[in-house]
Amino acid sequence: MILGMKVRKHDLQDMLKFNPSILEFHFSDSDLDLELDNNFEQQLIVHCYEYFDRKLLDITSKKETNQIHSKERTIELVQMAIDKTKFLGSQFKGTPTIILHPGGYSLNEVDEVESNQMKSEISHSVKKLDFKGGNFLLENMPPYAWFFGGRWNSNTFLSASEMINYSKETGLKVCFDLCHSQLYCNKNKKSLIDELELVGPFTDHFHLSDADDVDGEGLQIGEGNVNFEKIIPILNKFNDKSFAIEVWKGHEQGGKGFKFFLDEIIKRGLLVH
Numbered sequence: 001m002i003l004g005m006k007v008r009k010h011d012l013q014d015m016l017k018f019n020p021s022i023l024e025f026h027f028s029d030s031d032l033d034l035e036l037d038n039n040f041e042q043q044l045i046v047h048c049y050e051y052f053d054r055k056l057l058d059i060t061s062k063k064e065t066n067q068i069h070s071k072e073r074t075i076e077l078v079q080m081a082i083d084k085t086k087f088l089g090s091q092f093k094g095t096p097t098i099i100l101h102p103g104g105y106s107l108n109e110v111d112e113v114e115s116n117q118m119k120s121e122i123s124h125s126v127k128k129l130d131f132k133g134g135n136f137l138l139e140n141m142p143p144y145a146w147f148f149g150g151r152w153n154s155n156t157f158l159s160a161s162e163m164i165n166y167s168k169e170t171g172l173k174v175c176f177d178l179c180h181s182q183l184y185c186n187k188n189k190k191s192l193i194d195e196l197e198l199v200g201p202f203t204d205h206f207h208l209s210d211a212d213d214v215d216g217e218g219l220q221i222g223e224g225n226v227n228f229e230k231i232i233p234i235l236n237k238f239n240d241k242s243f244a245i246e247v248w249k250g251h252e253q254g255g256k257g258f259k260f261f262l263d264e265i266i267k268r269g270l271l272v273h
Contacts, residue, residue, distance in 0.1 A: 001235060002242035003272050004045065004205070005258065006251065009034060014254045018262070021273075023092070024099075024244045029053065032084050036091055044092035045205065045244075046085040048100045052077050056147060058103030059125035060118040060156055067148065068105060071121065075128050086134050097135035097205065099175045104141065104156025115155045122156060123169050137204055138166065139175040142183045144215040151215065158184045160198040173204035179218065179246065182211035182226050192226065196234050206235070206243040208265070218248035220257060221264045232269045239271060 004022030005015040015023065024045040025031070029052040050057060055067055057074045064070040069077065082098050089096030102125075104118045122138070129136065140163055141154035157163065160181075163174050176199050178192065185192045210224030211217055221228060235243075250257030266272055 001206070001239060001270065001272055003262075004242045004244040005255075006047075006244050006246060008251075009036070011251050011255070014251070015258075018255065018258070022242050022244070027081060027084075032080060034084070034088070036088065039091045041093060043094040044085065044089050044096040045242075046081065046088070046096065046098045048078060048081045048098055050101055051147065054148070056103065056105055056152075057101070058105055059100075060102060060104045060121040062117075068103075071125060074103070075125055079129055082129060082131050082134060082136070086131075089134065095133070095135055097137060098131065099137045099139050099205070101141060102138050102157045104154055105145070105147075105152045106155060107150065107152060109153060110155055118156045119162060123166060126170060126172070135173075135204065137173060137175040138163075139207070140177055140180050140184075140199075142177075142180040142215070142217055143187045144183075146215070159190075160195040163199050164202055167202040174199065174202055175205045175207065176200070176203040177207040177246070178226060178231065179207065179209040179211040179224075182224070183214055183217060186211070186225070187214045193230055193234065196231065200234065200238055203238065204241060206238075206241065207246045208243050209246045209248075209261070218246055220247050220250075221261050228265065228268055232265065236269070236271050239273075 003020045004024050005020040006024050007015045023042045026047040027049045029049050055069045061068050061071050085096045085098045141157045145152045182192045210219035210226045212224035245258045245261045247257045
């Protein structure tokens with residue numbers, strides 16, 4: 001698989017020491033002003049900010065609230081990130097890519113009717129975005145997400161079947177986060193291996209970390225219940241696809257946590273180039 005590294009501007013030089021083929025910048029809302037001094041031999045991926053001005057982005061939301069932007073405002077904010085990605089892309093090799101969490105948030109559990117209404121908005125909203133000249137990937141959600149000191153429910157883009165239906169409807173690939181899917185599988189008594197086998201052919205980029213229970217994400221390899229011994233042979237089928245490691249605080253101390261994960265997953269048989 002093709003190695004990508006998660007970066008922010010301040011740790012860029014540390015991540016370049018890994019000799020990645022891809023640099024994945026995780027944007028905050030301040031990064032719309034990001035300037036880079038050099039040209040790069042890597043491809044660019046931007047992970048879109050998940051909130052802007054202390055409000056969550058959500059391409060399924062029906063109305064503006066004090067904590068969630070409206071669908072219309074979210075689309076405007078995502079377009080701004082897409083435009084910035086394409087602008088920065090001129091300093092990188094190949095076609096730039098942007099990754100987006102679709103949202104579907106609620107503080108309380110929602111019923112199936114409301115959940116299906118949220119899901120139906122995803123493709124409709126994506127079709128309003130102009131990403132010509134770039135690649136656009138939606139990322140699967142965890143069942144729960146932590147924002148602003150509270151735990152939010154994620155009600156969309158959780159299952160392989162939903163991702164596949166989206167991909168077939170739009171003709172677009174997805175970003176598959178193994179950790180998010182494992183959390184979804186833990187909650188719903190499903191198999192991550194089955195989910196990966198199904199959605200793998202519709203995936204362009206993978207996020208890798210371990211996971212535990214229903215909301216323990218971004219764990220170091222071996223700290224959760226992802227069965228990497230069974231997962232790695234499946235990932236090796238997608239040798240021409242890319243991945244980035246998403247271990248919590250993995251960038252610290254020159255990328256010590258990222259290096260441990262990478263060394264360990266290679267030791268266990270992942271083919272990396």
